[in-house]
Amino acid sequence: MSKATSAGIPRSGLVVGVLASAGIAASITQTMVTPLIPQLPTIFNTSASNTAWIITATLLAAAVAVPISGRLGDLFGKRRMILILAMPLMLGAIVCAMAPTVEVMIIGRAMQGLGSGMVPLGIAMLRDLVPKERLSSAIATVSATLGVGGAIGMPIAAAVVEFANWRALFFGSAVVTLIVVAAIWKFIPTLSAGAAGQRFDWLGAIGLTIGLVSLMLAVSKGSSWGWTDPLTLGLFALAVISLLLWGMWETRTKDPLVDLRTAVIPRVLLTNIASIFVGFGMYASMLVMPQILQMPAETGYGLGQSILAAGLWMAPAGLMMLVLALLGGRLSDARGPKFTLVLGVAVIALGYGVGLLGMGSTWGLLATGLVVNSGVALAYGAMPAIIMGAVPRSETAAANGFNTLMRSLGTTAGAAVVGLVLAQMTTDFHGVPIPSEAGFRMALILGAGISLLAAVMAACIPAAAKKKSATATSVPLDVAAQKEPALTK
Known part of the structure; x- marks a missing residue:
């Protein structure tokens, strides 16, 4: 970042903290409904197939919002788009809190899904606001909010469901989002849009x-x-x-909307393909571990934990992402983000190996979560760094949003495949079919295998082009001469 553009920009630590809080607010909304899922048919007096749309609507809205809001951020300003996306996130929470029927709840959750675009936009903003020497750590920290939000959201949501009215979950989410909006409005400056003047x-x-x-x-x-x-x-x-x-x-x-000419650059293309496998590998553990923790001990492999206890056992794994983010940033500075990505997905695969050995105890699953999420922290911090180092500044938010979409496609595929495995490999428990121990082990093996494939794919990513001079920016050579966005007067 040039000296001219850095005038008036807040300290990088404050910028990272505010944008990380936005990421946490967005990611909490994705996980806080999880403890409610078994109760939703009773709450709304409808079938489980109808209430499943509460989850599906969020996924669909997020898939659409992420790439489109990224391009809008490049055209009209990333800060402006983050503030706009915070509105449906907040209003959707209020709609859910007051929902009298499942149809209204689905609409509210779809509105909240639109807020998912805040995370890739926040990561893209770092390129304009944070000095180059701190950029890798900043990207890794904000990326880690996806795990931190889940770590915070699960036990808090479980506690509210167990000890209070479930509607308080969504009122609380609205308040958190409002605080984040105020922080962004106060501390994040308005930058000129990198693609201003282009059409949507x-x-x-x-x-x-x-x-x-x-x-x-x-x-x-x-x-x-x-x-x-x-x-x-x-x-x-x-x-x-x-x-x-x-x-x-x-x-x-x-x-x-998405410049496919940029997207087929080998460094970008292979990173996006690897992101699909990383998303699959990461989500498999999120599906398996809560079920094993909460399954009755009488099954012989379930651990009999309550919803709240299961959330607390999983919380340290999410918080581990924040700890490893700083290490991942330094590692990317020293060895390059490609090295960090390969190491990260290899660690995820190792975590599934730990799970195969330790799934019979709460401490074993805790260790599994810690290792898997350590790898996720390294990988999630490295992927945006690779993407943003390979595209023009005018496409930073759109390219990062597209990469986030690839990860989302991976998690959706992971949910479908693991769900199919667990549905097919069942055992009888008091007349009710439930996932068998062999089914859970197969899901862990799948997670390890997919993670190893992601490591191979990441290893094939070409090395970054060398800069022409020591003063060159972090953009690729063919776009290094583009003007940086400046603060609006």
Whole structure:
């Protein structure tokens, strides 16, 4: 960052703290509903298949919001878009808190899903606000908020569900978001947009929305509808056709929503592909561990923990991400983010090995979570650093949002595949089919295998291009001459 652009910018520590708080607020909303899932059919007097849409709506809204809000951030300013996204996050919480029916609850959760775009936008802002020597650690710290939010959200939500009215969860979420908005308004400066003057690709946004919604609906609901059901197959077909047409349009339009010419740069392309595998590998543990912790001890492999106790056992693993983020940033500075990414996914695979040995005890699962999330912290901090070092500043938010979308696709696929494994490998418990010990072990083996594939993919990422001079910016050589965004007067 040049001296001219740094005038008036707050201390980097304050910037990172505020943007990290925004990430925590957004990620808490993703996990805080988890302890409510078994109670939702009773709360709204409806079927479990209907209440499942409360989760699905959040995933769909997030998938659409992340890439589109990233491009809007490049066009109109990242700070402005973060503040705009905070509004549905806050209003959606209020809608959920007052929801009289499941339909209203689904609408509220969809609104909250739109707030997921805050995290990649916050990471992209760091490139404009933080000195180069602190950038890697700052990126890793804000990326770690995805795990920290889950670590905080799960036990707090479980405690509220157990000891208070569930609606307090959402009122509390609205208050937290309001505090974050005030902090961003007060401490984060307004920067000129990197792609100001370009047009927004509405046709591209519509095409991507149709493709993503079709794909994620088919993946997330295929197990319940049936993978060969005409609706599932029709959605897969619509997704393929829509995304192919979208890709053709994006390569021909002047100002694309996602510049696919940049996206096919080997360093960017392989990072995005690796992100899908990382998302899969990370989410497998999040599905397996809570179930084993809460399953009755009479099964012989369940640990019989309450919802609150399970959340508390998992909390240190989430907090570990924040601790490892600082180490990951320093490691990226010393060896490069590619090295950190390869190491991170290798550690995730090692964590699943620990899980196979220690799934019979709470301490064993705690160790599993600590190791897996250590790897996630390293990987999640490295991926945005690789992406932002390979794209022009005018595409920072859009490229980072697209990378976040790839991770989300990986987690959705992970949920579908692991869910299918656990649904097929069951045992009878008092007349009720439940996932078997062999099913859980197979899920852990899958997580390890996918993580190893991610490590191989990450190892194939080309090295960063060398700078022309010691004063060159962190952007690639062909865009290093572009002007940095400056503070608006």
